[in-house]
Amino acid sequence: MRIVFAGTPEFAAVALKSLHEAGFEIPLVLTQPDRPAGRGMQLQASPVKQFAVAQGMRVAQPVSLRLDGKYPEVAREAHELLQSTPHDVMVVAAYGLILPRSVLDIPKRGCINIHASLLPRWRGAAPIHRAIEAGDAETGVVIMQMEEGLDTGPMLLTGRLPIAADDTTASLHDKLATLGGGMIVEALRKLEQGVLEATPQPEAGVTYAAKIAKEEAALDLAQPVQVIERKIRAFNPFPGASATFNGVSVKFWRAVVAAETTTAAPGTVLAATAQDGVLVACGQGVLRVTELQKPGGKRLPAAEFLKGFPLEGGRFG
Template sequence: MRVIFAGTPDFARVAFERLHAAGFVIPLVLTQPDRPAGRGMKLQASPVKRFALEQGLPVAQPRSLRLDGKYPEDAAAAKAVIDEARADVMVVAAYGLILPQWVLDAPRLGCLNIHASLLPRWRGAAPIHRAIEAGDRETGVTIMQMDAGLDTGDMLLVAPVPIEESDTTGALHDKLAVLGGRLVVEALELAACGGLRPVKQPQAGVTYAHKIDKTEAAIDWSQPAEVIARRIRAFDPFPGASSVLGGETLKLWSAEAVSGPADGREPAGVITAVSPAAVDVRCGRGLLRVTQLQRAGGKRLAVADFLPGFDMKPGMTFVSPSS
């Protein structure tokens, strides 16, 4: 089988490595253009591009695939190499560009997408974050036949994964990346012998995982403690949940909702207890027990290591976005 691979971040790289190891012929790799990153803001190749170059595979990095769009010369060049690849199928994983109809139609078997949710729940850009934030008990990977809609294509293979109480987006991402790589190899092996059975997505249960915005990082202490704890896990490693204390913005990386004295004794955001083990903060309902924090420009630290460098006492108040 000749497989074009289209992807950009680490989630895609894991599947790419699995496909390569399985022995599929990969005549072309599509990935996003190099982006500035790091302290020096130097151009950095994507994880997918780096692996492709290590394996000596041809790479194309169009800014757009729309022949009538802003970069028609990029799209035309991409069309030429896609046509030349004579692919049986294209595998897409977190690529970052919309595929127009000509791309969907180019491979003999069309384009298969590795989507990190149990469709139709959490269509869209940030399914892992939103599943944790919403308190879902499970998520998974869906291998989907791509169409012109937003994650609306027929489901080909589905595998669930439980969401543990301790799972952050980073931890769950790694589990789903490995599962996605295994599942897409299985899908291609079935496709090679005509064994895939497309299933229409149900109309009920559709939700959309909107892209994460940095403005969502600010903690609203009027919310219940369990909601805030989920958001802290959902926003780890990006963008990180944050709040202002003593005029300084701190990131909170690890916390859990705990039972405490009756609600309403202190305003939301007030620190009720400080110890080397944790910092308790009053929420709209319940207490949030914080165990890992970070100052701007500093490292993530357990509370015992954080307190010697920051004067934190009961009665101090974290500032909510509306304050």
């Protein structure tokens, strides 16, 4: 079976690697254009492009696929490339571009998406973040037949995964990427054999995982401690949850719900020691912060952070 693959970040690169190692023919890879990154803001290829180039795969990086969009000539060239590239199916994983009907109709067997949630819960751009933030007990991967709606297509395969109490978006991402890589190979094998069955998504339980905005990083310490702790894990590694201390933005990278109770005002630093970490009063409960970062500094365990940034007796805004 010949596959056109469309994807951009590491989640997609894991799937591309799985398909390559499984022996599928991949005559074309689509990925987002190179973007500035790092301190020097040098152009950097996506993880998918890096893997594809290393394997000698043909790569295209159109900025749009919409013939009626801002870049119709670019989209037309991309359509012509897809139409002239012999393939049976397109596999899509966190590509980042909308696939219009004109693209969905090109592959003989349609377009199949690897989505990191238990659909119909968390359709949209940030399903891993939102599942952790909401306190979901489990998540998973759905292999889905694509249609024009946002993650509305019928489900082909479902894999479930528990969310651990200490999972961050980074750790859960890696688990789901590995799960998705194995599942897409299984799905395509079943498609080859003619035994891949589609199931419509339930109408009940639809939620949307909106894209993460940097503004969400600012913690409201008047919220219950459980809500704050989940946000810290959900926003690790991006955008990084933060609170201000004497006008300085301090990022909270790791924290747990403490056993202590308090009647102090939210944001009050109850303790800040090498032994206890940083205990912060919340609207309901106490947060124990164990890894922090000041602007321009490194992520540090609380004991190391406090050597250069004392907090005891102060209050986070």
